[in-house]
Amino acid sequence: MYKIRQFLFSxxxxxxxxxxxxxxxxxxxxxxxxxxxxxxxxxxLQDLLNFVTFADLPPNELKDVITNSYSSSKNQxxxxxxxxxxxxxxxxxxxxxxxxxxxxxxxxxxxxFYEKTIDASITFSDIKVSNVKKKDFIYVxxxxxxxxxxxxxxxxxxxxxxxxxxxxxxxxxxxRWKAKIVGISFYDPNSPLEGHENDVALLAGPSEETGxxxxxxxxxxxxDIEEAVSKYMREREEADKKERESEYLQAIQRADLAFSTxxxxxxxxAYLAAAEVYPFRTYPKIRINEVNRIIATYFSYDExxxxxxxxxxxxxxxxxxxxxxxxxxxxxxxxxxxDPEIKRLSNFVxxxxxxxxxxxxxxxxxxxxxxxxxxxxxKKQKAINNYPELYLLxxxxxxxxxxxxxxxxxxxxxxxxxxxxxxxxxxRLARADLNETRRNDVVSAIADYDIITKAIDPLNPAYHAxxxxxxxxxxxxxxxxxxxDKAIALAPKRGLYPYQKAxxxxxxxxxxxxxxxxxxxxxxxxxxxxxxxxxxxxxxxxSKLKEAAADFNKxxxxxxxxxxxxxxxxxxxxxxxxxxLAMKQNDWLKAQKALGNAVAIRPKYAAAWFMQGQLxxxxxxxxxxxxxxxQALQVNERYKEAYYARGMARIxxxxxxxxxxxxxxAVELEPTYIDxxxxxGFAYTHIKKYTEAKADLTKAINLTLPLLSQAQKDKKNExxxxxxxxxTQLAELYSMLGYVRYLSGESxxxxxxxxxxxxxxxxxxxxxxxxxxxxxxxxxxxxxxxDFDDAIKRNNKNxxxxxxxxxxxxxxxxxxxxxxxxxxxxxxxxxxxxxxAIFTRGIVYAHxxxxxxxxxxxxxxxKKYPESADAHFYSELGFVYLNLSNATEALKQFENAxxxxxPYAQAQYGMACTYAKQNQWENALAWLETxxxxxxxxxxxxxxxxxxxxxxxxxxxxxxxxxxxxxxxxLK
Numbered sequence: 018m019y020k021i022r023q024f025l026f027s028x029x030x031x032x033x034x035x036x037x038x039x040x041x042x043x044x045x046x047x048x049x050x051x052x053x054x055x056x057x058x059x060x061x062l063q064d065l066l067n068f069v070t071f072a073d074l075p076p077n078e079l080k081d082v083i084t085n086s087y088s089s090s091k092n093q094x095x096x097x098x099x100x101x102x103x104x105x106x107x108x109x110x111x112x113x114x115x116x117x118x119x120x121x122x123x124x125x126x127x128x129x130f131y132e133k134t135i136d137a138s139i140t141f142s143d144i145k146v147s148n149v150k151k152k153d154f155i156y157v158x159x160x161x162x163x164x165x166x167x168x169x170x171x172x173x174x175x176x177x178x179x180x181x182x183x184x185x186x187x188x189x190x191x192x193r194w195k196a197k198i199v200g201i202s203f204y205d206p207n208s209p210l211e212g213h214e215n216d217v218a219l220l221a222g223p224s225e226e227t228g229x230x231x232x233x234x235x236x237x238x239x240x241d242i243e244e245a246v247s248k249y250m251r252e253r254e255e256a257d258k259k260e261r262e263s264e265y266l267q268a269i270q271r272a273d274l275a276f277s278t279x280x281x282x283x284x285x286x287a288y289l290a291a292a293e294v295y296p297f298r299t300y301p302k303i304r305i306n307e308v309n310r311i312i313a314t315y316f317s318y319d320e321x322x323x324x325x326x327x328x329x330x331x332x333x334x335x336x337x338x339x340x341x342x343x344x345x346x347x348x349x350x351x352x353x354x355x356d357p358e359i360k361r362l363s364n365f366v367x368x369x370x371x372x373x374x375x376x377x378x379x380x381x382x383x384x385x386x387x388x389x390x391x392x393x394x395x396k397k398q399k400a401i402n403n404y405p406e407l408y409l410l411x412x413x414x415x416x417x418x419x420x421x422x423x424x425x426x427x428x429x430x431x432x433x434x435x436x437x438x439x440x441x442x443x444x445r446l447a448r449a450d451l452n453e454t455r456r457n458d459v460v461s462a463i464a465d466y467d468i469i470t471k472a473i474d475p476l477n478p479a480y481h482a483x484x485x486x487x488x489x490x491x492x493x494x495x496x497x498x499x500x501x502d503k504a505i506a507l508a509p510k511r512g513l514y515p516y517q518k519a520x521x522x523x524x525x526x527x528x529x530x531x532x533x534x535x536x537x538x539x540x541x542x543x544x545x546x547x548x549x550x551x552x553x554x555x556x557x558x559x560s561k562l563k564e565a566a567a568d569f570n571k572x573x574x575x576x577x578x579x580x581x582x583x584x585x586x587x588x589x590x591x592x593x594x595x596x597x598l599a600m601k602q603n604d605w606l607k608a609q610k611a612l613g614n615a616v617a618i619r620p621k622y623a624a625a626w627f628m629q630g631q632l633x634x635x636x637x638x639x640x641x642x643x644x645x646x647x648q649a650l651q652v653n654e655r656y657k658e659a660y661y662a663r664g665m666a667r668i669x670x671x672x673x674x675x676x677x678x679x680x681x682x683a684v685e686l687e688p689t690y691i692d693x694x695x696x697x698g699f700a701y702t703h704i705k706k707y708t709e710a711k712a713d714l715t716k717a718i719n720l721t722l723p724l725l726s727q728a729q730k731d732k733k734n735e736x737x738x739x740x741x742x743x744x745t746q747l748a749e750l751y752s753m754l755g756y757v758r759y760l761s762g763e764s765x766x767x768x769x770x771x772x773x774x775x776x777x778x779x780x781x782x783x784x785x786x787x788x789x790x791x792x793x794x795x796x797x798x799x800x801x802x803x804d805f806d807d808a809i810k811r812n813n814k815n816x817x818x819x820x821x822x823x824x825x826x827x828x829x830x831x832x833x834x835x836x837x838x839x840x841x842x843x844x845x846x847x848x849x850x851x852x853x854a855i856f857t858r859g860i861v862y863a864h865x866x867x868x869x870x871x872x873x874x875x876x877x878x879x880k881k882y883p884e885s886a887d888a889h890f891y892s893e894l895g896f897v898y899l900n901l902s903n904a905t906e907a908l909k910q911f912e913n914a915x916x917x918x919x920p921y922a923q924a925q926y927g928m929a930c931t932y933a934k935q936n937q938w939e940n941a942l943a944w945l946e947t948x949x950x951x952x953x954x955x956x957x958x959x960x961x962x963x964x965x966x967x968x969x970x971x972x973x974x975x976x977x978x979x980x981x982x983x984x985x986x987x988l989k
Contacts, residue, residue, distance in 0.1 A: 042218075042220055043149065043155075043217055043219055043220065044219060044220050045219045045220065045241065045242055045245045045246075046245070046249070047194065047219075048148075048149045048217070048219040048242065048245075048246060049245055049246045049249035049250065050193075050194050050249070051149050051155065051157060051187040051194050051196065052146045052149065052157060052246050052249075052250060053249065053250045053253050053254070054187065054194050054195065054196035055146055055157045055159050055185040055187065055196045056144055056146050056159060056250065056254075057196070058094060058159075058183075058185055058196045058197065058198055059141060059144055059159050059161055059183060059185075059198075060141070060144070061094055061297065062094055062141075062183075062198065063139060063140065063141045064295070064296075064297035064298070065082070065086055065094060065124075065297045066127065066139045067137040067138070067139050067297065067299075068082055068297040068298075068299060069082070069083065069124055069127050069128050069131075070127060070128075070131050070133050070134065070138060070139060070167065071133065071134070071135070071299045071543075072133040072134055072135050072540065073135065073299075073303065073540055073541070074299060074302070074303075078302050078306065079128065082296075082297070083121070083124045083125065083128075085296075086120070086124065087100065087120045087121060091293075091296070092296040092297075093197065094197065094198055095120040095197060095198050095199075096186055096197040096198065096199045097120075098119055098120050098121040099119050099120070099121075100119065100120040100198060100199055100200060101117045101118070101119065101200050101201075102117070102118050102119075102120060102123045102200070102201040102202075103115045103116075103117060103118075103201065103202040103203055104116050104117070104118050104123070104126070105163065105165075105179050105181065105203070106123070106126050106127050106130055106131060106169065107130075107169060107171070108165075108169050108172075108174045108175070108176045108177070109172075109174075111179075111203060112203035112204070112205060113203075115203065120198075129170075130169060130170045130171055131165070131167060131168075131169065131170065132167040132168040132169070132170055133167070134166070134167050135536060135539055135540040135543070136539065136543075136571075137571075138165065138166035138167045139163070139164065139165055139166065140163075140164045140166070141161045141162065141163055141164070142161065142162045142164065143160070143161060143162045144159060144160070144161045145159070145160045145161070145210055146158075146159050146160075146246075146250075147159070147160075147210050147211070147212075148213065148216045148217070148239075148242070149187075149216070149217045149219065150214075150215040150216055150217060151215060151217050152215050154186050154187075154188070155186070155187045155188070155217070156184055156185060156186050156187060156199070157184075157185050157187065157196075158182055158183070158184055158185070158210055159182065159183045159185055160180070160181070160182050160204060160210045161180075161181055161182075161183070162178050162179070162180055162181070163178065163179045163180075163181050164176070164178050164179075165179075179203065180203065180204035181201055181202070181203060181204055182201070182202055182203075182204045182205075182210065183198055183200065183201045184198070184199050184200045184201075185197065185198055185199065186198075186199045219242055251651075261294050261295070262574075262576075264290075264294050265291050265294040265295055265298075266575075266576050268287050268288070268290040268291035268294065268301075269287070269288075269291050269300070269301070269544060271283070271287040271290075272284045272285075272286075272287030272288040272290075272291060272301070272304065275287060276304070276308065281308050281311050281312050282312070284304070284308050285305060285308045285309070285312070288301045288304045288305045288308065289301070289305065292305065298543070298544070299543050300542065300543040300544040303510075303541075303543070307510055317347060318344050318347040318348035318351065321340050321341075321343045321344035321347060322340070322341070322344045322351075322355075324336075324340040325337045325338075325339075325340030325341040325344060327474075328340060329362070330440060330473075331440070331441075331442040331443070331473070331474070332405070332406065332438065332441055332442070332443065333442070333443070334362045334365055334366050335366060337362055338359055338362050338363060338366070341355045341358065341359050341362075342359065365403075369404075369406050369407075369410075372384055372387060372388065372391075372407075372410050373410070375387075376410060376413065376414060376417075379417070381414040381415075381417045381418035382414075382418055384410055384411065384414040385411055385414045385415065385418065385420075388407045388408075388410055388411040388414070389411070391404070391407050392404075392407050392408070392411070395407070401437070402437055404437075405433070405434035405435070405437035405438045405441050405444060406434070408430040408431070408433040408434035408437070408444075409430065409431065409434045409441070409443060409444045409447060411430050412426070412427040412428070412429075412430030412431045412434070412447065413427070413447060415427045415430070416451070416455070424451060424455045424456055427451055428448065428451060428452075428456070431444055431447055431448035431451065432448070435448065439468075439472075440472065440473050442469065442473050442474060445465045445466075445468060445469055445473070446465075446469070448461075448462075448465055449461075449462040449465035449466055449469075449487075450462070452465070453487065453490075459487050459490050459491050460491065462487050463484060463487045463488060463491070466480060466483060466484035466487060467484070469484075470484055470500075470503075476507060477507070478503070478504035478505075478507035478508040478511065478514060479504070481500045481501070481503040481504040481507065482500070482501060482504040482513070482514050482517055484500045485497040485498070485499075485500035485501045485504065485517070485518075485521075486517070488500060489521055489524075494521060494524075494525055497521050498518060498521060498522075501514055501515075501517060501518035501521065502518070504517075505518065505537075509541065510541050511541065511542070512537075512538035512539065512540075512541045512542030512545040512548055513538070513542075513545075514538075515534040515535070515537040515538040515541075516534070516535065516538040516545065516547060516548050516551065518534045519531040519532075519534035519535045519538070519548075519551060520551070522534065523551070523554075523555070528555055528558055528559065531551075531555060532552060532555050535548050535551055535552040535555065536552070539552070544575055545575075546571075546572045546573075546575035546576055546577040546578075547572070547577070547578075547581065549568040549569070549571045549572035549575065549577075550568065550569065550572040550577055550581050550584075550585070552568045553565040553566075553567075553568030553569040553572065553585070554584075556568060557588060562614055562617060562618070563617070565618060566617040566618050569585045569588075569618055569619070570620060572585075573585070573621070585618060585619055586619055586622070588618055588619075589614075589615045589616075589618045589619035589622050589625060590615070592611045592612065592614040592615035592618065592625075593611070593612065593615040593622070593624065593625050593628065595607075595611035596608045596609075596610075596611035596612035596615060596625070596628060596629075596632070597628060599611060600628070600631070600632055600635070605632065605635075605636055608632050609629070609632060612625055612628055612629045612632060613629070616629065616648070620652070621652050622652070623649045623650075623652040623653040623656055623659070624649070626645050626646070626648040626649035626652060626659075627645070627646065627649040627656065627658065627659050627662065629645040629648075630642040630643070630644075630645035630646040630649065630659070630662055630663070630666070631662065632645075633645060634662070634665075634666055634848065635847075635848055636847060636848065637846075637847055637848040637849030637850075637852070639666040639667075639669045639670050639849075640670065642662070642663075642666045643663055643666045643667060643670075646659045646660075646662050646663035646666065647663065650663070655686055657682075657683040657686045657687055657690055657693060658683075658692075660679045660680070660682045660683035660686070660693070661679070661680065661683045661690075661692050661693055661696050663676075663679050664676040664677075664678075664679035664680045664683070664696050664697075664700065665696060665699075667679065668696075668699060668700060668703065669849075669850075669852070670884050670885065671884055671885050671887065672884070673700050673703040673704050674704070676696070676700045676703075677697060677700040677701070677704070679696075680693055680694075680696040680697035680699075680700055681697060683696070683697075684697060689720055691717045691720050691721055691746070694713045694714070694716050694717040694720070695713070695714065695717050695749070695750060695753070697709075697713045698710040698711075698712075698713035698714040698717070698753065698754075698757070699753065701713065702753075702756075702757050702760065705760075707757050707760055707761035708761070710757045711754060711757055711758065711761070714750055714753055714754040714757065715754065717750050718747065718750045718751065718754065721743055721746050721747050721750065722747070724739075724743050725740065725743035725744065725747065728740045728743055741778075744777040744778045745777075745778045745781055747773075747774065747777040747778070748774040748775065748777045748778035748781035748783075748784050749774070749781065749783060749784070750774070751770045751771065751773045751774030751777070751784075752770070752771050752774040752775075752781070752783055752784040752786075752787040752788070753787065754767075754770045755767040755768060755769070755770030755771035755772075755773075755774065755787060755788070755791070756771070756787040756790060756791060758770060759790075759791045759794065760794075764791070764795065767791055768788065768791060771784055771787055771788040771791070774787075775788075780811050781811070782807075782808040782809070782811040782812035782815045782818065783808065783815070783817075783818075784808075785804040785805070785807040785808040785811070785818075786804065786805060786808040786815065786817060786818045786821060788804045789801040789802070789803075789804030789805045789808065789818070789821060789822075789825075790821060792804060793821065793824065793825050793828075796828075798825035798826075798828045798829050799829075801821075801822075801825045802822055802825050802826070802829075805818045805819075805821055805822035805825065806822070809822070814845070816841075816842045816845065816846040816850050816851040816854070817850060817851050819838040819839070819841050819842045819851070819854075820838065820839065820842055820851040820853070820854050820857060822838050823835040823836075823838035823839045823842075823854075823857060823858075823861070824857065826838065827860070827861055827864060832861055832864055832865055835861050836858065836861055839854050839855075839857055839858040839861065840858070842854040843855055843858065849882075852878075852881075852882055852885065853878065853882075853885065855874050855877055855878045855881075856874065856875055856878040856890060856893075858874050859871040859872070859873075859874030859875040859878070859893070859897070860893055862874060863893070863896070863897055863900070866900075868897055868900045868901050869901070871897045872894075872897050872898070872901065875890070875893070875894050875897060878890070879894075886913075887914075887917055887918070888914040888915070888917045888918035888921045888923075888924060889914075889923070890914075891910045891911065891913040891914035891917070891924065892910070892911065892914045892921065892923040892924045892927055893923075894910045895907045895908075895909075895910035895911040895914065895924065895927045895931075896927055896930075898910060899927065899930060899931055899934065899966070900965075904931050904934060904935055907927065907931045908928065908931050910927075911924045911925075911927040911928045911931065912924075912928075914927075920947065920948075920950075920951050921951075922948050922951040922952075922953035922954055923948075923953075925944050925947045925948035925951070926944070926945070926948040926954060928940075928944040928948075929941045929942075929943075929944035929945040929948060929967075930962065930966035930967065932944060933966055933967050933969060933970045934966060934969070936969060938970060938973060938975070938976045941967075941970055942970075942976060942979055942980065942983070945980070945983055946983055946987075949983055949984075949986075949987035949988060950987060952987075954987070954988060955988060955989060956984065956988040956989060959984065959988060967980075
């Protein structure tokens, strides 16, 4: 007995959930929080291991961090120091061949035997959390893949990725849950993470809103739990990451700024604040140690007095006074020595401060007038030699006021100021800047920096670096590199100067030396985003994409400036363009590689993730396509096209419910999104909500009609293409609407709608296919075949039309023609658009009594598309087994069908036929009655099957009467 399906499959997926109840009750929200904290513990473990393996960490700092990781502290990760970890530090160890280490021993062993690096070399990926469980305590298991990127010192061997599983204990502290690692081992596939042993029953209900424990609702289903946990973890991760990164970056920026201005106490406080946010990041720890070293000497009397003297020599009298006063705080007994100098300098500052205040208030003309008067006055008093500041202020005011010949006037004043004091640093800096930026006299600017770096302030690395920059401008590369070396020597803990030197080396294509300098920069400043970015660009030069991607991602995570992010995006776009071109050429491997490179370089490239989804979809791998669309949506949650595409892929996998949700989200994002409405109409059709389907398709049509009208009025050349596009879209929408109308019982209106579609585009193949389906359902297979012929003529790759024509050929008994169409589809349909073709061929074989061939096709379909096996499939498979005299397997398949859809007439009828073949008359009659009561069975079908399956029942004198009565009462 083989029943041709009435229309497209509707697919469903069953979830099974086993729970073990226990005394303490937890809500779904609490379970989600526990899962989040457990995953976070593994992320923190990754950070801890990278901290331990960082090359430049002070030993005392490392010791404290290791101790805190298993002791009661803010940074505790392990439950205690005796927690057992299976050793994966020695790459020779694996599942079944390892040794146990305590947490303390594991971290110390890692410290000693792992080849340390200046970069984070340990990464965890594919982190997955089990259901919440309870035995002696509440816990979860967390699976992750561990990647050690360096070498094992003992043997020099590298590492392969390792699958690990952690057990994490959860305890409630007040209203919050805390998660601590109680063990880590190699992952054993024989004990999968998905196992339900010791699972806790999580309660739904009001408690999810209040956060309170207690039985306030029923036990949540596994599907509800998974969805709630996934949503909660995703939202928490995004919110926490955003908040922590912002807090961390703000603290680092405050600290670096304070450090650069020598406000070391403020710098220390800010670095400590950053370390509170991310305890295992190395940069704040290194800087704190550096600040402590500076502070130890900075606040001594001699050091402060020396700084005051230096500032005075630079004519920076305000700073000089400040240092002298700090020196007095450190050593009050020196008042008689310093106080007279402080007063003298204060008087001078007071005399000049009014002019500086006006300059800062942008009253440049007033400053020029007053300095003119003061210069004349001081010349008369023969005191001008003590006031080079007047020339400097007037020169700077000329420049700001845009005076006529401002640059010439300013240079004269700067020259005068320097003539009065050859060591006047501010004047030389101003003159150098003017020569560089306004007079294009870089050589003269270099001359000033020569004086500054040799005589005035030779210990300031910034001036050597600026001189190097100027020398590079005049193509004195050797001189530039030498000056950067001096800056690096003076400030070995600053990453900026080796970074700047690397840029020069890149310019002359000395990539090896450039890389060495960038790595030096990263080593001393692990949070220096630009250094990672530039090293990524170097990796691109030598085609080491994996390394480049890692550096680019690190740079972005550290807050890379937008202009440089654009450059990374440009690199990714190049691969994206290569990938899309390869897709047009059907070169799947090349496209996959190029698009994979695009998202590796730029994980936030939503369009590249989307295009990877399109690539997998074209190859018929809808699961992979869904994964890529999901990645695109994680990058851009408002990407309506990705929701639509994921919805269509889910339709292909029979997941209409999730598809409907995707289409609805797309429409929520843009209520006039025509594809979203079309997709949702399609999904509603699959779940037999025809009223809703018609509403969406009608709305889509009403949105398209004015677009067509506008395009027809437009006289531009591109409007012609738009007209064709809108007409084709209307043909599709009307055809779909017509088919839905037919399914909802409006046959004539349905055919009329399809005709409207063809009026817009008579070459639209699917319009003929939809009309063919209507004729097919009406039993007019000749008309149906004629329409399927027309569809194929217009598109010889319309594999659904081939499959549908095969169904009509079967109904007409033309099995060879049906096989011909199905073989064409199976051979050519690489996208698996008509993936059920192999199943349909199995039905044809069954019609030809070729049951072994039928079974082979159906098993192949089941193996390749298990998610698409619906009640109809299992019913047909059951009849194949019945005809192979395998009653046990036949009953099993009919039962499978009824698990998916109950009542389901064909499966119930199959149960009856199987029991009748086994002479189990009572069971046979009971199942016949349930089948006939559905109203889905008809007299002709039963009569056709009687000789094969029901003959013994019909001929049995004890049961014949009831059998005939059932047929009479229920069959038409």
